[in-house]
Amino acid sequence: MGVTATPTRTGGTIVAEQVTPNWLTTRLDWLVNWGRANSLWPMPFGTACCAIEFMATAAARFDLARFGMERMSFSPRQADVLICAGRLPFKLAPVIRRIYDQMPQPKWVISMGACASSGGIFDNYAMVQGIDTVVPVDVYVPGCPPRPEGLLYGILMLQKKIRGETLADPSIREEHPLGPRALRMPPDKVDELSEPFGNSIHQTRSA
C-alpha cells in the first residue's frame, strides 16, 4: 500500500489519513545486529554453582526472557551464545571445544564466574585455568558465583558488543580450527594465562 493523494478544490493535496508506514530505511548492519542481539539463544554449559545462579537468571524473578533469551538451546546446533557457568576440568575441555565447534556462526561465548574465567580457587592438576585457553571468550563475568544481576550485565555487554559488529568485516566470524598441537594459541601464551595469581601463589608450599 502506498500513499494515496486526493486533489482538493483549493488545489492543495490531502494525504490519506489511513496511511501506514510499511517501509523504512536503515543500515543493514543495524538491522542485522538488532535481530541478533535481541534473539540470543543460550547454550547453557553449567558445571557448578554458577549454573544455579544461571537458572535463577532464567527464572521468573530476573527473567532472561526480557532480552530475547528465554529459549535455552540444549543442542549446540541451535545456539548462539555459549554460557560456560562453572569450572571446566581438563576432562571437559574437549567436550566444550566440540560443543563450540558444533555451534553455527554467528556465535559468542560468555565465561561466567571466576573459575570459568581464570580457574578461580582451583589452581590444581585437574582444572583448566580459564576457558579462553580452549575457546574464544567474548564476555567475562566475575564473581563466585556472580549474582543474576551480574550475568544480566554481562549479557547486556554482549548485546552492546553485537550492536557494534559489522557485516563488512568477515574476520569477526572466522573459524579457527585447532592446530596440530591441539591448542588455539601458542603454548607459551597458555602458560602465561595460566600463571598462578592472587591467593593461589601460596599453594606452591605444597606443590
Next chain:
Amino acid sequence: MNPSASALRQQFGDAIVRAAESCGDTIVWVRPDRIVEILGWLKETPGQAYNYLTDITAVEYRDTEGPLEVCYELFSLTRRVPLRLKAILPTDRPLEIDSAVALWSGADWLEREVYDMFGITFRGHPDLRRILMWETYAEGYPLRKSFPLRGRFSRSEQVRQALGANPEAHYSLEELGIAQLYHEVPADMRERLARGERGRIAEPEAEQAAEEDADG
C-alpha cells in the same frame, strides 16, 4: 570398642596388626595378604554380617617412607554396626592388594577410583582402568604425596593433552548400555564406537612431520 575387633584377632591372629577406637568408630589395621579372606569372613559369618561395603579409599601420610593404607568402610545392615578396616601397604614393593569385587560387585568402581588416584593395583579386578581422569592421562596418580598440586606437565601441555583426548573414550560399550545392541546398530556407528573405545593423544611431532610431507 566394637567386639568384631577381638573376634578378628581370635580368628586371624597375627594378620591383625592393631585395633583402635576413634570418634566412636572402631578401626582395625590388618596385613594386606589376607584382606579378601578377612573381608569374606566379616561378610559371611552370622555374628558379624558386615554385608554392606560403604566405601573403599586409601590414604598416604606425610611420612613418605611410611606405608599407605587401603581403607574399607563396612556396615552391617542387619546389626546396624559400622567397622573400618585398614590394610597396610608398604611402599618398598609394588602397591598391590587383592580385589574385593568377588565379594561385593560394588567394589568395582571404588577400586578403580583408588587405582586412579593412588596407583594401587587390585589383583583380580575385572576392569582396572582409570575412572575419574581420562584413560590417556599420563601425569601419574594425583592423590600421592609426591604428586605436585598443579600436576607434572606445563599448563599448555596439559591443555594440549586434554584437547587431544577423545571425550567418548572413557566409556566402555557396557557403560553406554548398548553392548547388547552392538551387532544391530548400523555399520558406521559400530565403527565409530569401536574407534572411540580407547583414546589416543595425537603426537604433535608425527603430525607436523606428516604436514611437512604433504607440503613438500
